[in-house]
Amino acid sequence: MPLQTTEAIVIGGHNLGEADRIIPFLTRRLGKIRAVAKGARRVRSRYGGTLELFTLGQLVFFESPNRTLHKINEFSVVEPFAGLKADLGRLSHGAYLVELAGASIEEGESNEEIFLLLRDALTLLVAHDEPRLLRSFEIRLLRIVGYLLELYRCLVCRSVPGPGTQPAISPTRGGLVCSHCLSRAPDGLPVTVESLGFLRSALHGGLDQTLVAPLAHPHTDNLQEVLRVCVTHFFGKRLRSVAFLSLVE
Ligand SMILES: [Zn+2]
Structure with a gap:
């Protein structure tokens, strides 16, 4: 051996x-x-x-x-x-991160990026038990496994949603849908401008950077809902602690 x-x-x-x-x-x-x-x-x-x-x-x-x-x-x-x-x-949030990372990779398949993301997230979680850290982890993990959410243009008409409009995130389409095209994305969940800004910076900045900008409660709830449907859509039955987590939050 x-x-x-x-x-x-x-x-x-x-x-x-x-x-x-x-x-x-x-x-x-x-x-x-x-x-x-x-x-x-x-x-x-x-x-x-x-x-x-x-x-x-x-x-x-x-x-x-x-x-x-x-x-x-x-x-x-x-x-x-x-x-x-x-x-x-911290225990339940850490368990969630570990479970999500574990569900994102098949046994025997190697992916250093997922290991590093989990290691960094657990390190940050010790000092910052923040919903923003979990959301940032989720969207980055989804990107690593190939589910890159479109966050800039409507996936139906390719327009850029303007200020004052109410766009949505559709898990099945894989990202943004403008208010005019919502009928063509029945699973679309409304996303606030602040949530959208957070998702963009979480995707492109460092894990710790997303902890710097404050985010008010309605937006953290909105983010949680949007990412939960995306995570569930992508990982489906492979997850157990999503239910557990909702008991704690
Ligand atoms: Zn559109």
Whole structure:
């Protein structure tokens, strides 16, 4: 069995047999993988609580020939993101980010951009438990997986919605629809000018930049609704924590 080394984030985990754990990781070099931590539930386990949700570390594992379930050789913690477990808000938002990142990639498929986006978002979430961070993460992740929302021109008539008009975002069309063309996009959700401005800057700026500009409550609610339908449209049944998140927010 060849030995592999890569940076990795723990994105879940469940028990196997009497003493083992199966840990899914999002890795920097090798995408999403699952690996067995032998004896992880024994009192004197050498993993000693390191394989907790969100933990970023250096993973060394034996690659199995069939590539479905590998075996952990060593996991050394780089950043435990302990702050994310300090309150229910951060915990559920962190769980949502992890789940969304995990759903965006098939097992064995590699995508360094998704790993880096998740790592940066978890880092920011420790200090800024803000809806804007989640929204920024969502639209950037959608872009990485190939669902780039059109935010400038109407996807039906190609016009640029002017000031004072009420455009919408249509998940099935993949972005903006002007008020005149709404009848041709029945799933269109009204989007405010402020939300649209946020989406544009979130798509093109850094994750942390979107935390600088304040955004009033009605717009954060509007953004959440718009992106939730886009995320659900794209990832569909692969997500579980969307429902959980709505209980907390
Ligand atoms: Zn139009």
